[in-house]
Amino acid sequence: MDIAVEVDRAVVLLDRFPALAELDLTLPTGSVSLVQGPNGAGKTTLLRLLAGLATLDSGSARVLGFDVATQRRQVRASVGMLSPDAMLYEDLSILENLTFWAALGRHETDSVDAALERVGMTSVADQSVRSLSTGQRRRAALAAVAVRRPRLWLLDEPHAGLDQAGRTIVDDLVSDAIRAGATVIVASHELDRVRPLATHVLTVAGGVVHRAEVVNSGSGVANA
Amino acid sequence: MREVWAVAGKDLRIEMRSKVVASQVLPFAVIVLVLFGLALDADRGTLRSFTPGLFWVTVLFVAILTIQRSVSIETASSAFEALRLSGTAGWKIFAGKALAVAAQLLAIEAVMLLGVVVLYRSSFEDPVLVVTAALAATMAIATAGSLYGVLAVGMGVRDTILPMLLLPILAPVLVAATRAFDDGLSTAAVNGWAWCSLLACFALLYAIVGGVAYAVVLEDA
Numbered sequence: 001m002d003i004a005v006e007v008d009r010a011v012v013l014l015d016r017f018p019a020l021a022e023l024d025l026t027l028p029t030g031s032v033s034l035v036q037g038p039n040g041a042g043k044t045t046l047l048r049l050l051a052g053l054a055t056l057d058s059g060s061a062r063v064l065g066f067d068v069a070t071q072r073r074q075v076r077a078s079v080g081m082l083s084p085d086a087m088l089y090e091d092l093s094i095l096e097n098l099t100f101w102a103a104l105g106r107h108e109t110d111s112v113d114a115a116l117e118r119v120g121m122t123s124v125a126d127q128s129v130r131s132l133s134t135g136q137r138r139r140a141a142l143a144a145v146a147v148r149r150p151r152l153w154l155l156d157e158p159h160a161g162l163d164q165a166g167r168t169i170v171d172d173l174v175s176d177a178i179r180a181g182a183t184v185i186v187a188s189h190e191l192d193r194v195r196p197l198a199t200h201v202l203t204v205a206g207g208v209v210h211r212a213e214v215v216n217s218g219s220g221v222a223n224a
Numbered sequence: 225m226r227e228v229w230a231v232a233g234k235d236l237r238i239e240m241r242s243k244v245v246a247s248q249v250l251p252f253a254v255i256v257l258v259l260f261g262l263a264l265d266a267d268r269g270t271l272r273s274f275t276p277g278l279f280w281v282t283v284l285f286v287a288i289l290t291i292q293r294s295v296s297i298e299t300a301s302s303a304f305e306a307l308r309l310s311g312t313a314g315w316k317i318f319a320g321k322a323l324a325v326a327a328q329l330l331a332i333e334a335v336m337l338l339g340v341v342v343l344y345r346s347s348f349e350d351p352v353l354v355v356t357a358a359l360a361a362t363m364a365i366a367t368a369g370s371l372y373g374v375l376a377v378g379m380g381v382r383d384t385i386l387p388m389l390l391l392p393i394l395a396p397v398l399v400a401a402t403r404a405f406d407d408g409l410s411t412a413a414v415n416g417w418a419w420c421s422l423l424a425c426f427a428l429l430y431a432i433v434g435g436v437a438y439a440v441v442l443e444d445a
Contacts (some may be wrong), residue, residue: 077311085302091232091241096234103230104310117442142307150346 004030004152004183009059012045012207019045020058021207025066027200028186030178034194035187037204039049043187044083046204047154050185051081064183066153078103079151082158086141088129094140095125098147105148118176119169132205135160139169146173153184159193171197225313231320236327245328246285250291253332254339256282261343268345269393273412275344276405279336280398282363286332287325287394288387291369294325296375304445314439322434326366333358347399349410353420355406360423364397367430371438378444397426 005027017082019042027033032036035043044223048054049061052068052075060067066074089095098112119139131138137160145153145187158170174184188194195201195215203211237247298304332351337354338344348354352377369390376386399436400422407416 053305053308073311073313076309079309083302083304083305087302087306089238089297089301089303091238094233096237100230100234100306101310103307104227104307104312106226160316 001147003027004029004031005051005061005063007059007186010049010056010061011058012049012054013057013179015164016046018207019054020049023204023208025202025209025212027183029183030181031199032174032178032184032197033186033200033202034191034198035202036189036191037187041204042207043204044156045207047081047083047156047187050075051058051151051154052076053081058141077151078147078150080145080153081154081156082141082145083156084160086129086137088132088144090139093126093128094121094143096177097129097140098143101214102147107149111147111149114141117171118146118173119143120165134203135163135166138162139166142170142173149180150177153182154182155186157186157188157190158186159188159190168194184203191196192208225316227316228319228323231396232323232327233319235297235321235324239293239328240405245290245332246296249286249293250332252289252359253282253286253336256285257336257339257343266291271344272346275340275346276402276409276411278344280361280401281341282336283333283361284391284394284398285399287365287369288327288390290325290328290332291366291373291390292386294370294371295373298445301379304322304374304442306441310325310408314442315419317433317442318367318434318438319431321373322363322370322431325370326362329362329366333362338358343432346411350408350410350416353404353416354408357416357423358399358428360420361397361401361404363427364423364430365394367427367434368393368397371430371434371441374438375431375441375443378441397423400426 003026004082007023007025009022009024010020011018011022031195035046037043049068050063052072058090060197063075064078068075076198094191100114102109116125119142121143129137159167177184186194199216201213201215202209264274301372314388353378372390373386376389400419403414404423406412407414
């Protein structure tokens with residue numbers, strides 16, 4: 001079994017507060033993990049650590065074989081993270097945003113077209129981000145993640161602000177990612193939505209994984 | 225180099241759409257030139273002899289606004305984090321941001337040069353020197369500014385700190401560019417090309433320091 005994520009006694013301090021307090025975690029490649037827990041439990045910090053964005057104060061973490069402390073660039077180049085902020089340039093169109101992020105990731109433009117089609121935004125691709133609704137921005141942000149073709153997807157509340165069609169798109173993207181051999185971690189409060197997709201459920205509280213369950217040894221592919 | 229052009233092209237495209245620099249910074253530069261002209265107009269000789277200094281002081285004011293705009297493009301969209309996540313080498317992001325700032329500053333300087341000819345009756349005795357000095361000084365300002373712009377974000381203080389950080393670093397550039405323009409506009413008998421060489425050294429030094437330090441500074445932005 002290939003290991004995608006291996007975290008050992010990880011401590012991350014935010015203003016001296018232990019957002020992660022000796023957290024341990026091991027996830028296999030190709031798994032879909034639901035990270036659940038109350039606000040302030042450390043879900044987002046865990047995702048940021050795995051994206052190479054949070055600084056590890058002690059312990060160790062390896063993502064896709066790369067050490068997050070010493071091989072940050074390789075980690076970041078391999079993951080795609082959907083965060084609550086859209087991270088899109090307001091004055092550019094959706095197409096220009098995606099083309100920019102594809103260029104930085106050295107991806108070809110066909111990945112942009114594919115991502116736009118996947119999130120159902122081909123017809124509004126030339127629209128500026130400024131003119132988009134909250135749900136459309138969320139879809140565009142999802143496309144910006146998809147365009148990178150990441151090996152590890154880190155999705156922070158991916159269903160927030162989306163209508164029913166948008167939510168289905170998220171589920172389909174997760175399924176596509178798993179079929180392509182990627183690993184997906186979803187932090188969400190929408191347990192009923194994510195649980196059917198998940199192979200693992202991690203309950204986080206107080207900066208540690210309280211409970212880790214293997215709930216579905218299937219493929220993590222959504223049932224349409 | 226694809227990433228460098230992508231970052232520079234993105235910033236310039238955003239400027240073409242938003243026209244913040246064209247509609248706010250450029251008019252500010254022209255207003256400052258006019259005000260200097262009004263303040264010193266009683267003595268036309270003094271105005272002409274001060275032209276190089278007035279020009280470059282104005283460029284520094286304009287540069288601070290342009291750099292703040294370059295930074296705000298990223299902070300407004302939480303895009304510094306996305307840039308970090310892209311896994312792109314820090315020096316490539318730095319080079320792209322600095323090139324975009326330089327391109328905008330050069331466009332403004334071209335209008336300002338026209339302004340000093342019209343308003344201050346200056347004449348280019350050595351246009352090649354003027355253009356070369358402007359290119360070297362602008363690269364020095366853009367590289368130092370791009371680094372300090374993101375440094376100010378990382379310090380978590382208001383963006384009014386940027387002039388405090390940047391102006392002392394750019395003081396030698398101001399002096400060298402003024403001296404080079406003294407020769408180029410024939411307002412003083414100095415060796416402009418020697419000062420121009422010094423400007424090129426500053427530009428190179430700031431580019432190297434910025435390229436090395438940007439990735440570290442970007443982590444805190």
